[in-house]
Amino acid sequence: MTMTMTEQMLADEGCPAMTAKDYRSDVKPVWCPGCGDHGVLLALTKTLAELQLAPEKVSVVSGIGCSSRIPAYLNTYGFHGVHGRSLALATGLKVSRPDQTVLVAGGDGDGFSIGGNHFLHACRRNVDLTYIVMDNQLYGMTKGQASPTSAPDWEKGKLTPGGTGINPFHPLVVALASGANFIARVSGTNANGAVPILKEAIEHPGFSLVHVLSPCITYNREQLDWKKMVRPAPVEATNDPGRAARRLMTDDNLNLGVLYKGDRAPYQPDLRSRGVSVADLEAPFQV
Amino acid sequence: MTMTMTEQMLADEGCPAMTAKDYRSDVKPVWCPGCGDHGVLLALTKTLAELQLAPEKVSVVSGIGCSSRIPAYLNTYGFHGVHGRSLALATGLKVSRPDQTVLVAGGDGDGFSIGGNHFLHACRRNVDLTYIVMDNQLYGMTKGQASPTSAPDWEKGKLTPGGTGINPFHPLVVALASGANFIARVSGTNANGAVPILKEAIEHPGFSLVHVLSPCITYNREQLDWKKMVRPAPVEATNDPGRAARRLMTDDNLNLGVLYKGDRAPYQPDLRSRGVSVADLEAPFQV
């Protein structure tokens, strides 16, 4: 195995470099063989190795779903919370512990259906989080229902026999509209291709969305075709929301790469002590 | 009082025309004198009179907040539900009773803070509802906290002493991004100006958002200035989402009028009987 640049640098300095494997826990994933989420796990461990972040300095927060199982497979701190609330939990963690690198991971159902409100507000609040959404355009964990990103004519969703008949949710467009600071797309079937983008997302200050096309081979085998259909985005990332909006409005869900990179300052309350004691707060009560 | 065109037509046919007053109940509003919501109530009664809808064919659904008190002041059917869920309740009503004209009304907190997820999904589901949001950029009912639409440097929000420091929510942009079929803005201080737009919104099929600048004179008197600052949108409504996106991205919140008019078909399950009886459904259980 060849060394990454960072590993080389660390090795030169005499520090033992962490490898991707060092970020993997020994828990065996429950995912189906061939599920795109395996690739995301691999990409994530490689990215963390690239960044050489100490595992105890990283927390990965998730909700519920196949994809949301990912924290336990990493050797970092993790929180596998309830369905749809990962961004809220991560927000509390990050604002009170800005020293931690906080990643949030989950599925399209978790993030855009039940979790939609936190998604909106995380984008606009712009806390320094990286949100990795493994989008398989359905609910895997509950055995194959339509999600907000399902095609309106997908007839196999078990609660929508004739297709949902409704407009799919465009996560990247909504993210931009509500203020996300970094928007990118990667493919779950190409871990190596995802690494530099994940790295950039984590390093970029503020709220970063990484949309992952992560096929569910069990409930929609056709998603295996994504592998052949994706392509690098034809243009460079923009920092102009207007231009990004135009691009994303016509985006066909298959462009990979960094699509928008903003420069808003992250939201982070100042936690430095002001030298005030609790007793000092009592004065206004005195008659 | 001169007759509207519709009233004239009805009078010609010998039907007693309904006037705006006929849509008002005899319940006295709890609103502060001078609150913009009074204007919205007036505009709505005038609009219903314009449309000559029978009061029993109209249902107005709301959440909780000063603005959400509006249903009781109308002589239509109404539901004053819990905080943030009006769109969901209205969706259930409309899809099961497509013969009713269903309006949804509430505030910026109700609709964009706690209700944000239903807003997203109502836009994309595109049920034939008209959603009237009385935006005063704060929570009036709970006595003056910041809302998602508050300016980041508004320092009077009682839970955000130094200002919220976060990006305001752009309801029109998010509505467009998530699939609303009609997007307009009116001023709560100009009831007559709002009437034709409200009328168009109600008549337009699918999900229509009417954003109302409705000043809270109690917790942010500066909003009285809106009256002087608003202007008719400089261009005609578009039906091109890309063009609308560009426009809305740079919208300063003061353009009045219809800003986007789409032509997606509304979501409405077919409720016609298929001649199947409950007993017919038992067959597959037979061994």
Place this chain on the structure above:
Amino acid sequence: MTVPSISITLTGSGGSGVMTAGNLLLEAAGRAGWYGLMTRSAGPQIRGGEAAAMLRLAAEPVLSHQDRYDILLGIDWKNADRFATEIPLDGDSLVVGDGEPPAVFAEAAGQQHHLELQKIAKEIPGGRPNMVALGVAAAMLGLPESVIAEVLEKALGRKGEEAVSAGLAAVRAGMEAAATLPRFDTLAVGEASQQSAREPRWNISGNEACGLGAVRGGIRFVAAYPITPATEVLEWLAPALPKLGGALVQAEDELASVNQIIGGSFGGTPSLTATSGPGLALMMESIGLAVASETPIVVINVMRGGPSTGIPTKSEQSDLNIALYGLHGDAPHLVLAPLSIADCLFTTQWSVVLAEKLQTAAIVLSDQALGQTRTLIPAQADPGLVAERLTAQAPVEGNYERYALTESGVSPMAIPGLAGAQYTADGLEHTVTGMPSSKADDHHRQMDKRQRKLEQHDFGDDWARIEGDLDAETAVLTWGSSYGAVSEAVAGLRGEGQKVRVVAIRLLAPAQPERLAEALKGVKRVLVVEQSHGGQFFRYLRAFYDIDAEMRSMAVPGPLAIRPSDVRKTLSDWS
């Protein structure tokens, strides 16, 4: 007396087709004139992990599994040991399979047999080991080949004749291979099929039964968000409702689904949702809205292991507390629980009727064990209970009072469209017309009214199922799915001459203290059986009932089902 029955588990690793074999076996048993049930269990893998199909087949309808299995049949043994606690074997049990069974089974069982299922299957073109195993099972149980053939035809017919004949060949090979194995044909299939095969029967799960019960009761609008183990209720309803002129909407979350059905019901359509613990928790605020605004809704909660995300695929009765007490404020409402898979039909239907009649929220507490178990039962005729809401009628005279203080507590409800009765439904406390009010008088009157509706209604005899000896001094008090094991245990004890009574409560709220007192007349000892850790039912009984007898709590949490023998033992140990 316990019903003569045979219990068999099929197990195999991912892709081995164990569930298909199990389903075919159950269906064949039904055709052969038997009754029975089948439960599935699976490993943690999302799909393709090891699985077990646990069947009990019997001459009469049965409500629960036995304490032990007669046969464990392994299509293969990979990871089969993870099911060890779920499949108790003993000296009379037989383990059959391909290769060496896990030690835990080998040690427990009295007999072991090896059969080369893989090899046999390979020798048949298109043959699969699970079909061979099906043949083995059929042979041991004495199921005629003709019945298996019928079932295969029905199941595989769509795939073409070739598939059917390959399947049948494999089944035959299995039957032959099993020629030397012991027989468990105590059910005397021949006779059973003669006697009762003419009685039409159903193969149904509790979740499907809830769906059918709902539409029988008149439900025509459903909004829901999927969740294990409730999803099949919705999956059954999704295609069914449009056929009846109704609709199911998949909502963005549970906050939306419960509000959608409140909207549907406000519009006059009987409306329902189904969920499980975490989803129910999210709905509580708005269930309170249904109670306060007096808008009828039905919420089916298919319980799973708790707390929090808990154990989504396993059963527990631990959502009783939240169902009874989980609304903020004083919010009287209905809570019901089906006592068996078949009873999911009646209890759901009755819940719809009650919610509509009393204009309030009804929570139906089913659970994973009922919901996801398939059972063979006699065909269930529709008792004809249909929602009848007291609505305001045209012409409306005078000022319409939506929340009029009627004697019964139920007030005529105007449905949008009715001229002259326009009102605003409200979750704020209100006057009789629905206008918000914070006055003490209005609050007290409306609270009394909402309570009175429930107290004054005559719920009749369906509040509980009472069985056993009228002169018994010992009673078992239980609810929901625990009734199955209790009933079997008590039948066994009574078969041995002991006198015991069973009271299984179907209507949990409002409490029926007088009825229970009557049902427990003469009883000196009451064992309270439930599947929870905290004894939630026991505590509820203490809170709302005056039981003039010594009470003991037998509260056993999931994920394993309560077994009849556990109940028998607890009763016997109580001296």
Place this chain on the structure above:
Amino acid sequence: MTVPSISITLTGSGGSGVMTAGNLLLEAAGRAGWYGLMTRSAGPQIRGGEAAAMLRLAAEPVLSHQDRYDILLGIDWKNADRFATEIPLDGDSLVVGDGEPPAVFAEAAGQQHHLELQKIAKEIPGGRPNMVALGVAAAMLGLPESVIAEVLEKALGRKGEEAVSAGLAAVRAGMEAAATLPRFDTLAVGEASQQSAREPRWNISGNEACGLGAVRGGIRFVAAYPITPATEVLEWLAPALPKLGGALVQAEDELASVNQIIGGSFGGTPSLTATSGPGLALMMESIGLAVASETPIVVINVMRGGPSTGIPTKSEQSDLNIALYGLHGDAPHLVLAPLSIADCLFTTQWSVVLAEKLQTAAIVLSDQALGQTRTLIPAQADPGLVAERLTAQAPVEGNYERYALTESGVSPMAIPGLAGAQYTADGLEHTVTGMPSSKADDHHRQMDKRQRKLEQHDFGDDWARIEGDLDAETAVLTWGSSYGAVSEAVAGLRGEGQKVRVVAIRLLAPAQPERLAEALKGVKRVLVVEQSHGGQFFRYLRAFYDIDAEMRSMAVPGPLAIRPSDVRKTLSDWS
């Protein structure tokens, strides 16, 4: 013995400044050496509607209002009759005001006086009727002008000298106008101020006290969504936390706020939120997550009238059920309730300490009556209870087990940043290391552990406040804010020579049956007093306590406060 006190209500229509006058009067009373409390009431208008400031002033700290008012002072009488049920008058009461008082007051009161407050105010440059009324009140109560002057200076100082002197002129005019009115100076201000004025005292509301108690206990992160009547807890904390190096985040909804604090707590920071009924309902799912993942959090629930949106501005104790039982699954957690405004401080602080110590969720049940009432109390020293969480320490040896099965049930918790102890917190049932598990053993062990933590902790003597006669055969059992009226009632009865005991429970869950049995020794009759419609507390006691005495329920729903006389009467009628 009841405390000598005077009760006075100021009322007036929108914009009349009645609250300002009331606040100044309370503050002045404090400076003059008195104690007391002030409750506000308002009409339905969002702002600018009629309002009433109800004060009770006394020589010693008081916990509740009296049964009646001595003085009703109307700045004007517009819509004042809407407060009729809240302001009981009798033959000894005096009604003073500008113009004709509403008939309901005129008929009830023994005396009536007219004063032209408007006219008097007009004659003073910058004079306002509410300041004139303040002067009238001060004169009748015997409050020295100098004290009023001090208070005015403090309140209006920022507005400049002119404002202060205009105010003072109006007050003086009011005092003069009141020259001929009867005096209610039984409190002997002179003496009181001599004796106890040196004792430092606070003017604080229950909501502020909850805020201060929280930071005393160690809370440094708060996330919340505003809701009446809890908002002032947050409004106090919002500027306070940053001063202490902490933060408050306004969340998008309650689902977010509760999850944010779980995240904050996971990161090692003691974290809290505050809400009221509807918000609590929305939080229940995730409070269950805190319980299952053993992440300490504190949720203050300031109760209001229910169900649903109910009566947001009025008090009720009807969220007891949801707090105790509202989690799905078996989810043992802490529920505490402050017994008075002052006790909001201690109970919140103790709740923080307990939640952190036991690594679970604590729900604190305050209510609108405590939260939004201002009181004068002796300055409250910090008892010094501070959160101490059992954390894992470096170096971490071996395989870190987050959910280790310790004897106490509490396991050392690793805080992100600690090397070698990385784990994933989970709401799924799990093994000792946190790995998801659906095995019966793991489930039972973890449920036992979560229960054991609460059962084995020694909560000491603060679980309840016990007062009265040790040899009493009659006891009153109560909780939360009802303690105020009960305490006053029992003091009155005891003053008349009756023997009564009071047990007011502060720690509601886990139940403390042995402690209560001890506290009720010798008692034959127990009156259970609470402010709910359904007798929620009474039912809870039946469920979890064996009380060997005759029990009666006195459950009175809101919106009116339970009055001491109601309790006395119920006790007297019980023969």
